[in-house]
Amino acid sequence: MTQDASGYTAAGGRKIGGVLMEMKNITLRFGGVKAITDISFDIRDGEIRAIIGPNGAGKSSMLNVISGFYVPQEGEVWFKGYKRGPMKPYQVARLGIARTFQNIALFDGMSVLDNIMTGRLTMMKSGLLSQAIWWGGAQKEETEHREKVEKIIDFLEIQAIRKTPVGRLPYGLKKRVELARALAAEPKLLLLDEPMAGMNVEEKEDMSRFILDVNDEFGTTIALIEHDMGVVMDLSDRVVVMDYGRKIGDGTPDEVRNNQEVIDAYLGVAHD
Numbered sequence: 001m002t003q004d005a006s007g008y009t010a011a012g013g014r015k016i017g018g019v020l021m022e023m024k025n026i027t028l029r030f031g032g033v034k035a036i037t038d039i040s041f042d043i044r045d046g047e048i049r050a051i052i053g054p055n056g057a058g059k060s061s062m063l064n065v066i067s068g069f070y071v072p073q074e075g076e077v078w079f080k081g082y083k084r085g086p087m088k089p090y091q092v093a094r095l096g097i098a099r100t101f102q103n104i105a106l107f108d109g110m111s112v113l114d115n116i117m118t119g120r121l122t123m124m125k126s127g128l129l130s131q132a133i134w135w136g137g138a139q140k141e142e143t144e145h146r147e148k149v150e151k152i153i154d155f156l157e158i159q160a161i162r163k164t165p166v167g168r169l170p171y172g173l174k175k176r177v178e179l180a181r182a183l184a185a186e187p188k189l190l191l192l193d194e195p196m197a198g199m200n201v202e203e204k205e206d207m208s209r210f211i212l213d214v215n216d217e218f219g220t221t222i223a224l225i226e227h228d229m230g231v232v233m234d235l236s237d238r239v240v241v242m243d244y245g246r247k248i249g250d251g252t253p254d255e256v257r258n259n260q261e262v263i264d265a266y267l268g269v270a271h272d
Contacts, residue, residue: 016044019043019078020080021043021079023066023076023077025074025075028072028073035058036061036062036245037246038074039245039246040075041250043189044237047221048222048223048237049236050225050238050239051242053242053265060225066223067089067097067191068084068089068097079095080096093122093185097188097191098119098185098191100192104175105178106177106178108166109167110165111162111165112161112162112166113146113162115177115180116181117149117184120149120184152183172200175203176207176210179195179207179214183218183220187220191223191224192222192224194226195207196226211235232253238253239251241265248262248265
């Protein structure tokens, strides 16, 4: 990766722009316990940014700060050049941030199509009554949203299960549906919390391909937590490493791979 005045050029010639989100001196406490201690890093427009570390390092807490679910006691969160204050989840979604979850959070009794449609809710302007009777502007609006959702279904190659209740799907496909729902919100920043957890090798290869395609074709900036180091090193433009709530490494995959503190704390590779 090479740097210029406007950002970075990643491997393969992908252009990575300026800072999209910046975490400045973030400290998060739960009672007397510090989950995050004075961590700063940025996420650049168009990149795939990984957050890694051992269990209990504070990764999910950091993702929850980025998504607005947690408000840190100290530090600042900046997004698109503006300091972000406390926000409701729907306000964060409207700002252009969407996420998937470590534990799948879908509606099992609803079809794949209807689950993905819930990702469009913050964009719907018609009232509850007009939606209920599906008339006039509400009918036109829902048709437009369904067209957007159908494109995502095609993109993620889940056409064959579009009418299937999510509860009947195997784990790997549920993960793909959750990704589809997040994409339906048309996020500028997509947060992925352990997208490969529990998957077999084939499912991981498919998910890795879709993540790269989302970044490349949609231009979506991605921040992800992932324990599979092979996936992290293959997908990421930059990696931030946490341990016991502190930042111990930050850089390209090669820089992180050769950082002795990261090796000692996480990677467990002998140092010559």
